[in-house]
Every structure is written in C-alpha cells, then in structure tokens.
Amino acid sequence: NAGVTQTPKFRILKIGQSMTLQCTQDMNHNYMYWYRQDPGMGLKLIYYSVGAGITDKGEVPNGYNVSRSTTEDFPLRLELAAPSQTSVYFCASSYSSGARGGGYTFGSGTRLTVV
C-alpha cells in the first residue's frame, strides 16, 4: 500500500537509551515531517525536511536528531531517552509545502514509553 510507513509501532526504552524511529514514504514527496502527540494535546512539530539533504528544526527539537539521505526515508533519532519523550510520534509527508493539495499523509505512529 502506498503511503507513509513507520516502524516500530511500539517501544519501551529505559532512561538514557538510544533508538531510531524509522519512517519511509513511497509517494515521491519532497516534504517530510516528524510530529509528537502527548496525551490530550495537539501535534507538535519536531523536525522537518524539504528534500534530501535538507532538514530544519520545528517547535520542539531538543533531544532529537534527524537525517534525510534519500527522498524516501526520514529517520528520527533519540540519543539519550528521557521520560519527557514518552509520546506518540507521527511521521508525515506532503507533495507541496504549506499543506495544500490535500494536506499531509501521516503514518500510523510509534508509541514510545521511556521508563
């Protein structure tokens, strides 16, 4: 199925551990995004990319890193996990900037718990 694929779906980390959340899309979208959603809150932008080799910070980038070596893949790295990073993480992509043309396509999310 075409779309945005995120792995893993669930993960439990211990404080101080590292992990990479994987995101890949097969729609040839230039724009990709990482959001987090905390309970009872809206989605907040962590990082985004406007094309391969180009990334930039969003609203809540601290504690995360990203890379974009190909159009398809946009992994999110947590270096030293903290309980404040317990959240549901969504990757999204879009054909154009500004969310026009039907908006973003989201993955199904990764539920991360840091204990």
Next chain:
Amino acid sequence: DQQVKQNSPSLSVQEGRISILNCDYTNSMFDYFLWYKKYPAEGPTFLISISSIKDKNEDGRFTVFLNKSAKHLSLHIVPSQPGDSAVYFCAAITSGAGSYQLTFGKGTKLSVIP
C-alpha cells in the same frame, strides 16, 4: 500560548443529526485551515480544508465554515454516522515561501451514538 484552540474535548451526537466541531485561532497570519480525522491507533487523515479567501467549503457530508473577523472556524457533519466517531483536529498554517509548520489544536473527540 495556544494559537489554535479546540475548547470542547468531546462531543456526543445522535446518528442522523448534525455534528458541529468548533475551532478558534489567535494568529491573524494564518490563511489556510485544515481538518484532520483520527481513529485510535492510526495516524490523522486529511478531511477538508479552506483558504482564508473563502468562507465556506463543502465536500459531501462535510462543510467547513470560516469567520475571519471572529477568527473562528467550524466543521459541520450532516448527517452524522457512527463511522464518524473519531478525534477531529483543526490545523492552521501561514502560506508562503518557507512555511512548513502546521499548527494543530488539541482535538475534539466525536462520538456518534446509533
């Protein structure tokens, strides 16, 4: 400071009746607004959008109304169906070069009762 506010965390509506979900925004630079629908354990899916040059956009059972002077938009679902039960997010963006960040509200959980 929340720039997009959905003040009703939840809403229950009888099947066949109208559902009205509300959204307020504070940033007057926002000029494009979107609604997303989210089922449990799934990512949000795009539902409908509206540009600030319009005051209404309709797509089947879904209509979005925009009142720029009041900085208010609403999503109407008529008639409501049990499959519409989900969390609905309002989102906004400022168009233009270099604009990539959608700002989301906290969401409203809609329950349509059969």
